[in-house]
Amino acid sequence: MANYQLTKDHDIATIWMDQPGSEVNTLSVKMLDEFSNLLDQIEQNNDIKAAVLISKKDHCFIAGADIKDLMAIEDSKAVENLSREGNKILMRLQNLKKPVIAAINGACLGGGLEVAMACHYRLATTDKKTVFGLPEIKLGLLPGGGGTQRLIKLTNLRFGLDALLTGKNIYPHSAKKAGLVDSLVHKEGLYQAALKIAANPIKRKPKKSSLVDKALNTSMGRNYVLKKARETVQRKTRGNYPAPLRILDCVETGLEHGMTAGLEAEAMGFGALHATPASKNLIGLFLAMQENKKLKNNNKTENVEALSMIGAGFMGAGITEVSIKNGYDVVLKDISNEGLASAMQTIWSDFTQMVKKKAMGAVERDRLMSKVKTTTQDDDLNGSDLVIEAVFEDIDLKQRILADVESRCKKSTVFATNTSSLPLANIAAKAAHPQNVVGMHYFSPVPKMPLLELIVTDKTSKKARQMATNVGIKQGKTVVVVKDGPGFYTTRVLSALTHEAIKVLHDGAKIEAVDAAMKDWGFPVGPLALMDEVGIDVGAHIARGALGEMFVNRGIEQDDTVQKLAEAKLFGRKAGKGFYTYPKKGRKSVNTDIYRYFGGEERKDMSNTDIQNRIGLIFVNECVHCLEEGILFSAKDGDLAAILGLGFPPFTGGPFSHIDATGADQVLATLQALEQQHGSRFAPAPLLVKHAENNQPFVK
Known part of the structure; x- marks a missing residue:
């Protein structure tokens, strides 16, 4: 069945997008091939002067590429060529002598936005469902259809980099103000307005640039922005995510050497990123979240009015x-x-x-x-x-x-x-x-x-x-x-992590070293900073309850330091002081006074690896305990909840995927060494031992 229908009204052609059997339109190899054939028809028909590209779906222009289609391609060279071929088609669209108007209502994301940007005019509705964005970075990828090139040209370097490096949603009025779309209209008038624009020569008001953007449009200005962007990316990703730096490479190549070179860099980057474990895990996370929505049941007796x-x-x-x-x-x-x-x-x-x-x-x-x-x-x-x-x-x-x-x-x-x-x-x-x-x-x-x-x-x-x-x-x-069980899943495994962070402090580590090591490992915030945010009094309350009793019954000695900190009203951010001090103005800093609860101010250097193994693997081991005890119904659930609820490093795919990638035997050996050195709290979960012995993965 065709994904497109071509109709003609006088000398204006309309390309209606309507993917059969789907609530949304997604880009696929088949769709791109069909689209290329449509361009042939429009190009060769002398009776057609212009075209409108519009969707028949209620709330979707194009929602992006078909991720499952992409995941099915194992050879990254094939993925690179897919980007290259797609860019050829979109360059054909951009260079078409007959103007094509993108009439956009609903989601216009990823490859969908790249198609729209290759058109000659973008008209969008102000409907609340209309949204733009290039979210590929969230999948460990980069936009592979000219997104790193056209977005900068249509908007400006600052806006473009922000959109590319965050993958955030852009709403119609912001898109119009930035130059991403040319005009806005109510949903009901979209098609008629698009036909009217197509019937007349396209007129655009000259693009206004601020003094800052004019300064940044120089070679020196661009280099400064890109340098600062790289520094920010390195600071935030700590080398765990390769996609942001690849995106910056593509932008820089396009600005320095032209669009053809930029598109080639994009295709090569797209293929290279597709091969990375980070991308595979982030795409897996995305698909798991999509699959999760299928848990909804529309049986009337189970709906809540x-x-x-x-x-x-x-x-x-x-x-x-x-x-x-x-x-x-x-x-x-x-x-x-x-x-x-x-x-x-x-x-x-x-x-x-x-x-x-x-x-x-x-x-x-x-x-x-x-x-x-x-x-x-x-x-x-x-x-x-x-x-x-x-x-x-x-x-x-x-x-x-x-x-x-x-x-x-x-x-x-x-x-x-x-x-x-x-x-x-x-x-x-x-x-x-x-x-x-x-x-x-x-x-x-x-x-x-x-x-x-x-x-x-x-x-x-x-x-x-x-x-x-x-x-x-x-x-x-x-x-x-x-x-049900003490602390359920998330609170229980988080308590194991924060409890070990306290133990590491008792062994002489610096507060900032503990948090930095775990951020290097991939957590968005360190465990001690997190305790300050949640409230140290909250942690003390939880430790006094059934969860604390459960750990004691398992032979894990509970530390009373958190109780003492709570009694001293060192609650964290809400009290202005915890592991860090929080001045009303300026940045937080380490609260060195708190070291008196941890053996004094004299601290010693501890390697990142030691800190990460102790705090990270005690967390992972507790996750396995939860699966073994039936608290979790599946390892996939454990991965999803740890990432979305607790910030476990997303690029790893979650704690169980981390075990599979590292090797259960390797994780087991590290835990056994830690048990020898630090005691029974590191005793490996029996289920982990079983998986290591049988060389059996947790996530199938």
């Missing part, structure tokens, strides 16, 4: 925000009107930031805000299908709230507790309907963090589990289901 939220603190506000933004009406209940007002102000501020960035209209913001009903009255919860509770981590309080919800709501109402460490079985111990109780562990800040850890017990019904899953996916989260 009436959603309520108890607790209007920071977490409650965040959960409410992602709920209303993704289609739910929410009853938000708190014990005080002040708490409700604060939550509404938080949501309003977040939406207003989006309005300022032109990512949302003011009318849309007001409409979304109207979807929240705030209340202090318990009776307003009575009609709920699902109630999410986000109050303090206090077992008695959570049990009382659950009992009250059960007394007033339907027998089928699902109760979801947002807890990071309290065992779900304890919260549901006195429940009348324990089959309706689940845990929904959101991560802070909720609007930005992509993971939802969904906790179930042996008593949780399939229906309750599916209802909570449906809500999480609709909220835009990647949902990983785990079995």
Whole structure:
């Protein structure tokens, strides 16, 4: 079946894109070949003076390349040639004597944006679903269809580099202001406006450049920007991600030697990056996140119509925000009107930031805000299908709230507790309907963090589990289901990591050396800086509970230093002081006073490898324990949750993929050496021993 349909209105041709059997259009080898044939027809037909390229899909122009298509190609030379051939077709489009107008509504991403940029004019809608971007860097790749060349030419060096190196979304008004698109129109008038533009000679206002951009358009200015960009990339990626530097190489080649040379550098870079483990792992992560959406079930009995939220603190506000933004009406209940007002102000501020960035209209913001009903009255919860509770981590309080919800709501109402460490079985111990109780562990800040850890017990019904899953996916989260237990999965493995970071400090390491080593290993922040962000008092509270008891029962001696730090009110950032000090102005710095809890200020040098093996592998080993005990349902779930919830190095593919890549036998040998040196907390999980002996991978 054809991906394109060519129609003709007088002397204007229209290319309708409509990939059969798919909600979106994606670029593939087949599509590019068909497109090349269409260009032949347009070129050879003297009755055609101009063309409009438009999609028949509701919310998609072209969503990018078909990733599975790309992954199926094993030979990187073939991938390099694919880029080269694609660029030839897009150069044909760019050089076509007849103007082609890209009429864009919905997602115009990756290869889709590269096609649009090769057209002679870009008209886009202001619809909220319209978005532009070159997200290839998130897959460990670079744009392979001229993106590194045309984006800079259409916009400017600063804007182009920012878009290329972040892969961020660009919304219509920002795209227009930068020069990425030529004009904007309401969705309903897109096709007629495109035909009108195609019927007349294209007129553009001269591009305005700021004084800064004019300065940067000189050879000296460009070199300065590229040099600074390389320094920033090296500082942020610490050599773990090859794609950003390749992108900079392509941009520089194009600026210095022209577009043909830039496109050749792009093709070679595209092939080379495709062969890297980092790209394979990042693409695997992307596909796993896409696959995760299929957990959603549209069975009517498992859908949630009436959603309520108890607790209007920071977490409650965040959960409410992602709920209303993704289609739910929410009853938000708190014990005080002040708490409700604060939550509404938080949501309003977040939406207003989006309005300022032109990512949302003011009318849309007001409409979304109207979807929240705030209340202090318990009776307003009575009609709920699902109630999410986000109050303090206090077992008695959570049990009382659950009992009250059960007394007033339907027998089928699902109760979801947002807890990071309290065992779900304890919260549901006195429940009348324990089959309706689940845990929904959101991560802070909720609007930005992509993971939802969904906790179930042996008593949780399939229906309750599916209802909570449906809500999480609709909220835009990647949902990983785990079995109940102390700390579940993420809090438990993170506690193992931070506990070892404390041990490393006791052994004389410097605070900044610990954090730097783990950032070099691939974590976005070091473990001690993370403890400051989460709150050292929070870590102390968790260590006092069931999770601490579990580690003690396993023969792992618990350190009371975190308790002492909490008692001294060294809570971290919120207190202005923890492992670092946080002045009101200026950068944070190491709090050397804290060393008195770790044997004094005299510190010693410890190698990066020693720090990384101790902290990184104790984390990985704990992940294996979770899989062995059935806390995790699969190694893939463990990889996904560790990356999305805890920042485990994405380029590795996750802790289980890291074991597979390193070799289970090698990880086992390192842990055994650490056990000899530091004690039983490094005892390898029996499942790891088994996989090492059988040379068996965790992720199939």
